[in-house]
Amino acid sequence: MSIGILALQGDFAAHAEALARLGAETSLVKTAEEVLAAGAIVLPGGESTTMWKLMEGTGIPEALVAAAQAGKPVYGTCAGAILLARTVTNPDGQGLGVLDATVQRNAYGRQLDSTVLSLTDVNTRVLGDAPMEAVFIRAPRFAAVGPGVEVLARREGSPVLVRQANILAATFHPELTGDDRVAKLFLESVAGAGRKAAA
Numbered sequence: 568m569s570i571g572i573l574a575l576q577g578d579f580a581a582h583a584e585a586l587a588r589l590g591a592e593t594s595l596v597k598t599a600e601e602v603l604a605a606g607a608i609v610l611p612g613g614e615s616t617t618m619w620k621l622m623e624g625t626g627i628p629e630a631l632v633a634a635a636q637a638g639k640p641v642y643g644t645c646a647g648a649i650l651l652a653r654t655v656t657n658p659d660g661q662g663l664g665v666l667d668a669t670v671q672r673n674a675y676g677r678q679l680d681s682t683v684l685s686l687t688d689v690n691t692r693v694l695g696d697a698p699m700e701a702v703f704i705r706a707p708r709f710a711a712v713g714p715g716v717e718v719l720a721r722r723e724g725s726p727v728l729v730r731q732a733n734i735l736a737a738t739f740h741p742e743l744t745g746d747d748r749v750a751k752l753f754l755e756s757v758a759g760a761g762r763k764a765a766a
């Protein structure tokens with residue numbers, strides 16, 4: 568199952584490296600055709616407004632929605648999570664609408680702009696017992712999530728890692744630490760989609 572990493576802007580190279588560490592092959596995708604050809608998609612961190620500008624008129628947003636709705640595994644971090652959301656605030660903006668969540672951008676103010684935290688409120692059944700080191704960079708916050716959204720980790724009570732069927736989204740950057748548990752979760756869903764396609 569081919570994994571395409573959207574490579575218009577942001578830390579797509581870090582995602583490629585993190586997935587390569589786990590033995591996964593990826594390709595960098597930059598067009599709607601490449602998005603449609605991929606079996607799974609990664610939306611990196613970066614700047615969501617810039618990503619929207621670069622996607623304008625390319626057909627990529629429609630291709631991403633089609634991929635998500637077709638049940639292909641989709642994994643977004645930080646700006647990538649913002650792209651996936653149904654509702655975007657602060658300022659109000661666009662979202663692809665495939666993740667039933669409201670995302671507040673730059674939610675932690677200037678002083679706490681960027682921080683490394685040890686998340687202790689994690690779903691141990693899915694992620695194991697160890698606290699998760701999490702890098703937040705001008706991070707958004709999931710202000711609300713719908714009933715079909717499973718919360719896998721929280722920071723100060725707010726969801727920071729969520730899963731809705733084939734969609735996985737983090738407001739932090741698992742690709743920037745050595746903790747590969749979130750990437751592994753994505754790869755499990757890629758493997759599951761591959762088995763389904765083969766059956």
Ligand code: GLN
Pocket residue numbers: 611612613614615616644645646647649672673704705706707
């Ligand atoms: N603040 C950025 C945005 O609103 C996201 C930051 C990130 O991806 N590290 O798009």
